[in-house]
């Protein structure tokens with residue numbers, strides 16, 4: 482929504498009218514004055530400033546005083562709301578000790594990456610080794626994000642200060658920092674003043690977080706020590722060396738080619754079609770797939786841990802069943818060879834013109850069937866058109882949590898009919 486406003490603003494319209502030959506320096510002055518005007522009217526609100534509608538509201542409230550605004554304030558949208566204390570910018574603003582209007586936002590970090598670096602240097606010094614540990618240091622750099630309890634997040638300065646104040650009051654190790662959720666539970670919030678820290682509630686949050694923090698620190702120390710004393714597992718490649726010099730991994734020339742040709746077309750044309758053994762496209766009906774693994778008792782929790790599967794699972798009614806194989810919602814769940822739990826339903830092929838969803842295993846089967854027919858008749862417009870839902874379901878032997886077994890004779894006859902129809 483912000484980018485839309487920017488797009489349709491006077492600055493956006495002006496910018497699109499400029500030819501590509503106009504140099505940056507030539508347009509900068511006009512762009513800046515247009516931008517200031519648009520921020521001032523609120524026409525552009527993805528940025529803020531001393532003349533924005535919000536700033537005017539603040540001057541009205543606090544009287545005409547100088548601002549103390551920081552870059553995170555002017556760089557964040559006028560309608561931004563602190564995710565921690567839920568105050569909009571106007572309510573965050575307050576009069577500071579020197580009579581100024583404070584307007585400051587801060588990026589709240591978990592500093593575990595720094596802690597890992599510190600631990601590495603300490604372990605290096607302690608080991609008193611004369612060997613350089615370049616690989617170890619690179620391992621640390623690679624891992625430092627992994628230990629953060631949360632991603633960096635923009636909050637108002639009062640919320641960030643509440644974190645510091647609570648830690649000081651409870652004598653919490655400096656390496657720890659509270660998350661936005663934790664802070665929000667121990668602050669007393671009001672407009673135009675800093676938060677009051679509710680110490681007892683902060684203590685509850687800290688007690689709940691402590692065990693995981695201690696564990697994290699222990700792992701960090703172990704990793705740092707391994708990295709600093711040559712006991713680690715990481716062997717980086719030389720920086721000049723290209724470890725996977727394969728076209729589809731994004732080589733230097735790929736853009737020139739990829740503009741015109743897909744990798745599939747290219748690799749086929751260059752020699753991939755020279756397969757020694759012909760592909761056996763009939764395996765889907767001649768080889769009986771092994772039965773699927775038993776579902777773990779907590780399979781719902783396991784599949785719900787993956788965002789897109791959680792969404793699909795929740796959106797599927799409990800009495801749903803696949804219109805092709807008639808298996809119910811839980812029966813189509815399966816466990817991969819790696820032990821991952823999957824729940825997958827897809828829209829029925831467009832060619833069927835049915836507004837239904839079918840299970841992953843039915844979809845897989847109708848695709849394999851299509852590919853086999855294609856081997857005989859060549860590409861055709863819509864490979865999904867071939868088998869009707871009834872024809873497909875007639876060749877299936879559905880099994881819970883597994884790929885479908887197939888009635889071999891019926892399946893072969895179906896392929897025959899389709900090859901005749903489309904050949």
Ligand SMILES: [Zn+2]
Nearest residue numbers: 563566637640
């Ligand atoms: Zn806040």
Ligand SMILES: [Zn+2]
Nearest residue numbers: 803806840843
């Ligand atoms: Zn099905």
